[in-house]
Amino acid sequence: xxxxxxxxxxxxxxxxxxxxxxxxxxxxxxxxxxxxxxxxxxxxxxxxxxxxxxxxxxxxxxxxxxxxxxxxxxxxxxxxxxxxxxxxxxxxxxxxxxxxxxxxxxxxxxxxxxxxxxxxxxxxxxxxxxxxxxxxxxxxxxxxxxxxxxxxxxxxxxxxxxxxxxxxxxxxxxxxxxxxxxxxxxxxxxxxxxxxxxxxxxxxxxxxxxxxxxxxxxxxxxxxxxxxxxxxxxxxxxxxxxxxxxxxxxxxxxxxxxxxxxxxxxxxxxxxxxxxxxxxxxxx
Amino acid sequence: xxxxxxxxxxxxxxxxxxxxxxxxxxxxxxxxxxxxxxxxxxxxxxxxxxxxxxxxxxxxxxxxxxxxxxxxxxxxxxxxxxxxxxxxxxxxxxxxxxxxxxxxxxxxxxxxxxxxxxxxxxxxxxxxxxxxxxxxxxxxxxxxxxxxxxxxxxxxxxxxxxxxxxxxxxxxxxxxxxxxxxxxxxxxxxxxxxxxxxxxxxxxxxxxxxxxxxxxxxxxxxxxxxxxxxxxxxxxxxxxxxxxxxxxxxxxxxxxxxxxxxxxxxxxxxxxxxxxxxxxxxxx
Numbered sequence: 031x032x033x034x035x036x037x038x039x040x041x042x043x044x045x046x047x048x049x050x051x052x053x054x055x056x057x058x059x060x061x062x063x064x065x066x067x068x069x070x071x072x073x074x075x076x077x078x079x080x081x082x083x084x085x086x087x088x089x090x091x092x093x094x095x096x097x098x099x100x101x102x103x104x105x106x107x108x109x110x111x112x113x114x115x116x117x118x119x120x121x122x123x124x125x126x127x128x129x130x131x132x133x134x135x136x137x138x139x140x141x142x143x144x145x146x147x148x149x150x151x152x153x154x155x156x157x158x159x160x161x162x163x164x165x166x167x168x169x170x171x172x173x174x175x176x177x178x179x180x181x182x183x184x185x186x187x188x189x190x191x192x193x194x195x196x197x198x199x200x201x202x203x204x205x206x207x208x209x210x211x212x213x214x215x216x217x218x219x220x221x222x223x224x225x226x227x228x229x230x231x232x233x234x235x236x237x238x239x240x241x242x243x244x245x246x247x248x249x250x251x252x253x254x255x256x257x258x259x260x261x262x263x264x265x266x267x268x269x270x271x272x273x274x275x276x277x278x279x280x281x282x283x284x285x286x287x288x289x290x291x292x293x294x295x296x297x298x299x300x301x302x303x304x305x306x307x308x309x310x311x312x313x314x
Numbered sequence: 315x316x317x318x319x320x321x322x323x324x325x326x327x328x329x330x331x332x333x334x335x336x337x338x339x340x341x342x343x344x345x346x347x348x349x350x351x352x353x354x355x356x357x358x359x360x361x362x363x364x365x366x367x368x369x370x371x372x373x374x375x376x377x378x379x380x381x382x383x384x385x386x387x388x389x390x391x392x393x394x395x396x397x398x399x400x401x402x403x404x405x406x407x408x409x410x411x412x413x414x415x416x417x418x419x420x421x422x423x424x425x426x427x428x429x430x431x432x433x434x435x436x437x438x439x440x441x442x443x444x445x446x447x448x449x450x451x452x453x454x455x456x457x458x459x460x461x462x463x464x465x466x467x468x469x470x471x472x473x474x475x476x477x478x479x480x481x482x483x484x485x486x487x488x489x490x491x492x493x494x495x496x497x498x499x500x501x502x503x504x505x506x507x508x509x510x511x512x513x514x515x516x517x518x519x520x521x522x523x524x525x526x527x528x529x530x531x532x533x534x535x536x537x538x539x540x541x542x543x544x545x546x547x548x549x550x551x552x553x554x555x556x557x558x559x560x561x562x563x564x565x566x567x568x569x570x571x572x573x574x575x576x577x578x579x580x581x582x583x584x585x586x587x588x589x590x591x592x593x594x595x596x597x598x
Binding site: 148149150151152167168170195197207208210211212214215216217218219220221222223224225226227228229230237238239240241242243244245246247248249250251252253255256258259262263266269270272273274275276277279280281283284287288290292295296298299300301302303304305306308309 | 432433434435436451452454479481491492494495496498499500501502503504505506507508509510511512513514521522523524525526527528529530531532533534535536537539540542543546547550553554556557558559560561563564565567568571572574576579580582583584585586587588589590592593
């Protein structure tokens with residue numbers, strides 16, 4: 031592995047760059063980003079060695095696409111136009127169906143592996159990049175059979191060396207399940223934050239009464255709106271379904287409370303308590 | 315401080331006991347709990363020195379009531395019936411109006427200080443008790459003027475030595491604001507957990523796709539249903555109001571998505587992003 035290109039040097043791409051630096055100390059890491067400030071920061075932080083452009087991709091061994099998912103859909107065909115025979119391109123987007131559909135008939139489809147690393151923080155930009163962000167995390171790989179065997183092997187070995195757990199899934203199932211497991215959490219946190227901010231104009235008071243429980247539940251409301259707007263747009267239908275179910279559940283809970291049916295309020299919580307065992311070991 | 319009584323030796327009372335042990339190493343810590351298993355555990359863990367009963371409270375220097383808020387309302391008058399002239403009783407409940415109202419005309423009202431330490435974890439029982447749980451946390455004190463000056467002084471000094479920040483508030487304001495800052499977070503987390511569990515019957519799949527974001531947002535769904543049912547019942551009116559606003563905000567967000575108005579979806583998130591600065595320093 032000599033030439034590694036990172037397109038999008040924010041939290042996700044920058045953290046990936048840090049892992050590549052560790053795994054391939056002799057490789058050259060080249061950054062591509064439309065945000066000149068991010069390139070500057072990524073160079074200063076040593077995430078990348080130089081700035082590059084798409085026309086150089088023909089010599090790339092590995093290209094990691096870590097951009098908002100709308101940009102991924104529009105940019106990926108161009109990236110595949112420019113890669114060499116032996117280049118593996120991975121994306122790292124939180125949606126998979128539109129990205130896979132956009133290159134389904136591309137002549138270089140075999141050079142692409144569709145991925146979603148389930149990792150991140152609520153922060154963004156190159157300065158948020160962390161070494162080891164992906165260690166112990168799940169890498170969801172879609173349509174693995176459409177990637178050239180030699181190239182998929184290279185990418186999967188790299189993920190394993192990063193300490194990731196591999197899971198294979200079709201893009202539609204990925205988008206459906208991830209709407210529940212990730213996208214809904216973001217909306218629930220953003221709307222919780224909105225509800226509280228609207229009510230509590232005096233921020234000093236909010237701060238004083240906020241405990242670690244509120245901080246944890248609202249944490250994702252700090253997330254980058256650019257990243258998330260494009261995810262919500264691409265996974266719209268699945269997310270609308272999760273929102274319907276979530277709102278129904280909230281309304282049911284509200285009506286139990288309004289009817290003073292606290293026996294069933296108790297049951298609602300007790301039945302959900304077994305999320306404990308589901309999430310064992312996942313806490314950070 | 316020679317005789318300290320802890321009524322309810324779970325997470326909250328047990329953690330308080332640990333702090334008292336540190337602050338008053340020569341004091342005797344006596345536990346009272348209707349759960350015999352909890353008394354046994356608290357003795358084994360060294361949280362308390364012995365089991366006591368309410369009739370001994372006349373000799374108590376300090377009584378900490380750390381029971382579900384419905385029990386607090388029913389038990390506090392009896393506790394105040396039994397205390398000595400020089401006993402300070404504090405409660406640690408997440409609601410304040412009903413507890414304060416229940417003893418408003420009690421002849422020993424002056425022996426009681428209404429408190430709500432904004433601290434806790436999603437775990438419960440004596441084994442969940444932590445040393446230093448209250449350090450750096452906010453202690454909300456209600457109706458301080460109704461407590462005998464000498465006794466309030468003793469309690470407040472003790473809180474300061476625990477490293478707590480004191481905030482004074484009337485019980486109605488407390489209950490109104492805490493509905494937003496804490497109670498709503500719990501319902502939002504419980505219903506998020508319910509929505510995901512209902513959808514994802516195969517728990518192994520959930521686990522594989524769950525990231526730290528979901529874990530953080532749903533964390534409070536592990537909380538004790540007994541504790542929270544009584545809080546929801548006591549703060550019903552305020553919570554119903556927060557739920558209405560939260561559901562309205564979710565429905566508005568959903569309709570923006572359904573209309574493909576992603577410009578406003580972006581604005582919703584951007585406007586809420588400044589929760590970052592509000593919560594600075596609160597993350598654990």
